Amino acid sequence: MPCSSFRSMLFRFGFAILLAAAVVAPAKSQREPDKSAQQLVDNSIDRWNRMSPEERERELAKLPPARARLIRQRIQRYNQMNPDEQQALRGRYQTFSQLPPDRQQIVRDRLREFRQLPVARRPVVHAEIEQLRLLQEAQRQARLNGDEFRARYSPQEQQIIRDLYTYLPN
Amino acid sequence: MSCPIENRNSEMLVAYAASQLDPEAAGALERHLADCAACLSIAADQTAVWKALDAWEAPPVSPDFNRRLYRRIDQGMPISWWQRLTRPFLLMPLRQALPLTATAGLLLMAGLLLQHPVSFTRAAAPLNRVVRAEQVESTLDDLDLLRQFGAAASTESGHPDAM
Numbered sequence: 001m002p003c004s005s006f007r008s009m010l011f012r013f014g015f016a017i018l019l020a021a022a023v024v025a026p027a028k029s030q031r032e033p034d035k036s037a038q039q040l041v042d043n044s045i046d047r048w049n050r051m052s053p054e055e056r057e058r059e060l061a062k063l064p065p066a067r068a069r070l071i072r073q074r075i076q077r078y079n080q081m082n083p084d085e086q087q088a089l090r091g092r093y094q095t096f097s098q099l100p101p102d103r104q105q106i107v108r109d110r111l112r113e114f115r116q117l118p119v120a121r122r123p124v125v126h127a128e129i130e131q132l133r134l135l136q137e138a139q140r141q142a143r144l145n146g147d148e149f150r151a152r153y154s155p156q157e158q159q160i161i162r163d164l165y166t167y168l169p170n
Numbered sequence: 171m172s173c174p175i176e177n178r179n180s181e182m183l184v185a186y187a188a189s190q191l192d193p194e195a196a197g198a199l200e201r202h203l204a205d206c207a208a209c210l211s212i213a214a215d216q217t218a219v220w221k222a223l224d225a226w227e228a229p230p231v232s233p234d235f236n237r238r239l240y241r242r243i244d245q246g247m248p249i250s251w252w253q254r255l256t257r258p259f260l261l262m263p264l265r266q267a268l269p270l271t272a273t274a275g276l277l278l279m280a281g282l283l284l285q286h287p288v289s290f291t292r293a294a295a296p297l298n299r300v301v302r303a304e305q306v307e308s309t310l311d312d313l314d315l316l317r318q319f320g321a322a323a324s325t326e327s328g329h330p331d332a333m
Contacts, residue, residue, distance in 0.1 A: 045306055068303065088320070108315065
């Protein structure tokens with residue numbers, strides 16, 4: 001019957017539109033993640049801050065007093081950070097925490113080594129990593145394998161640069 | 171022939187009145203009608219109905235009947251803009267209105283989905299509300315490392331305090 005087939009076609013058209021929207025919408029949201037969605041991801045300190053004072057003290061009481069006192073001070077310092085700085089740090093930590101555990105450990109080790117570098121060398125090494133991120137893959141490989149790179153950085157610094165560039169996304 | 175009323179076959183009498191029986195069946199029924207007053211009465215009544223329907227002729231509907239009807243309704247009672255808007259749908263049979271309404275609803279949902287995409291990748295909510303102090307300490311260590319690395323970009327003599 002023509003009327004019945006028209007209704008059926010109309011309904012199918014509407015359903016197809018809905019289906020297309022359901023497919024497109026999540027893809028769109030993944031392509032363009034909004035900052036507010038990223039802010040929703042809590043780290044353990046955010047969850048700690050939401051616990052009641054009694055719950056926090058109960059947990060801290062399980063540790064030696066000096067260690068508990070140090071944690072209290074560090075959390076206080078974190079909570080008192082400049083909001084923009086804290087937001088940026090939260091973003092970096094979120095990226096880091098999404099790495100597989102083995103890569104997290106590599107990054108952790110390199111960051112500790114980075115911290116042990118002479119004070120004057122840290123900005124140089126950091127700038128090199130940032131510079132590498134701006135290059136095309138071919139240029140990057142050429143730079144990493146070049147004589148200048150080897151001459152400019154110690155083997156330990158070279159390893160820090162390679163691993164942090166590779167495993168710690170910007 | 172057996173009696174159509176006794177056999178609960180009154181459709182045969184209706185078909186006879188409408189001249190839809192083949193000649194052989196019609197002849198058999200006419201012979202039965204000669205002996206059965208009840209069947210004869212029903213057949214006669216049904217024939218009268220058909221004859222009346224055949225004789226009746228419906229007056230033709232003028233082409234602007236709907237327009238004139240709406241005008242008369244409008245003159246008779248004031249109606250709101252909303253009633254004017256929905257009147258075509260109210261006059262529409264339910265079987266036509268339902269798919270239209272459903273399609274409109276689907277399109278509306280599609281529009282809302284595109285406007286406010288639902289995130290299917292929400293972070294899982296922590297099952298345990300209580301966080302252990304060691305876990306916090308470990309996070310603070312990682313945050314410290316990341317902060318010191320980030321601070322190296324802006325501080326030449328950078329030795330930021332630990333958290």
